[in-house]
Amino acid sequence: MKSKYSSLIVLGVLALVAAGCGDDGSPAGPGTGGTGGTGGTGAGSMTATVDGVAWTGAVVAAFNESGIVAVGATDAITGTVIGIGFAGTTTGDYPMNSMSLANGTVGSTAGSYSTAAAGGSGTISVTTLTDTRVAGSFSFTAVAGAPGQVPATRTVTGGLFDAPVTVIP
Numbered sequence: 001m002k003s004k005y006s007s008l009i010v011l012g013v014l015a016l017v018a019a020g021c022g023d024d025g026s027p028a029g030p031g032t033g034g035t036g037g038t039g040g041t042g043a044g045s046m047t048a049t050v051d052g053v054a055w056t057g058a059v060v061a062a063f064n065e066s067g068i069v070a071v072g073a074t075d076a077i078t079g080t081v082i083g084i085g086f087a088g089t090t091t092g093d094y095p096m097n098s099m100s101l102a103n104g105t106v107g108s109t110a111g112s113y114s115t116a117a118a119g120g121s122g123t124i125s126v127t128t129l130t131d132t133r134v135a136g137s138f139s140f141t142a143v144a145g146a147p148g149q150v151p152a153t154r155t156v157t158g159g160l161f162d163a164p165v166t167v168i169p
Contacts, residue, residue, distance in 0.1 A: 044163025046073035048082060048138070048156050050106065055080060055156075062134050062163035069126075069134055071161050081107040082156065084138050086124050096122040096140050104140035106154045113142035113154045122156070135162035 046057035057073020064070075072083035086094040087101035094102035096115035104115040104122050115122050122140020138159035144152050 044071075044073075044161070046071065046082065046159070046161045046163065048159035050080060050082070050156050051151075051154055055082065057082065060161070060163045062161075062165045063168055064131075064134070064165050065168040069129070069165070071134060071163055073161075079108060081105075082159070083107075084124050084140075084159075084161070086126070088126070089129070091126045091129050091136075094124040094126065096120065096124065104138060104142055104156065106142050106156060110151070110154075111149045112145040114145060115140050115142050117143035117145065119143045119153075128162075130165070131167055132165055133163070134165050137161075 044060035044062060046060045048055050055075050055078070058076035060071070060073040062069070062071040067089045068085065068087050070083065070085040072081065074081045083103075083105040084096075085103050088094055094100070096102045096104050097120060098116055098118050102115075102124050104120070104124070106113045114120055120141060120143045122138065122142075124136060124138045126134065126136040128135040138161065139157045140155075140159075142154050142156065144150075
C-alpha cells in the first residue's frame with residue numbers, strides 16, 4: 001500500500017513539474033532563464049544519464065508529506081521527466097522494486113516507466129534529509145507502463161539531486 005502511495009506522490013510531483021514547463025511558442029535559448037516561483041527554476045538541481053544520454057532537470061521540485069519524500073524534474077530540451085520517491089525520515093539507501101517503499105519513474109513521449117512495475121529495480125541513496133533540503137544519488141531500471149511499449153525499459157544511471165523541500169503538513 002505504501003509503495004502505491006509513494007508512486008502517487010511521485011506522479012503528483014511529476015505533474016507539477018511538467019505543468020511548470022509549458023511552451024509559450026517562443027524559442028528558448030541560452031540565458032533565457034525563467035520567472036521561477038515557489039521552488040522554481042534554479043532552486044535545486046537534478047542530473048542523470050538516461051539510456052546513455054546526459055539529462056539535466058531544468059525545473060526541480062521536492063516535497064515531503066508525512067515522511068513520503070518525492071523529488072522530480074523536467075529536462076527543458078527533451079521534455080523527459082524523472083521522479084524519485086521514498087518513504088523514510090533518515091539518510092541512507094532506499095532500494096527500488098515492485099515491493100519496496102521507494103520508486104523511480106521516467107516519463108517522455110515514449111511513455112511512462114517505473115521501478116514499481118515487475119522487473120524494475122534501483123537505489124536511492126539519501127545523503128541529506130532535513131525539513132528544508134534533500135540531496136543524494138540514484139540509479140534505476142524502470143519498466144514500461146504498457147505491454148508492448150518500445151523500449152521495454154529505461155536505464156537511469158549516475159543520478160544526483162539536491163533540492164529545497166516543501167513540507168506538506
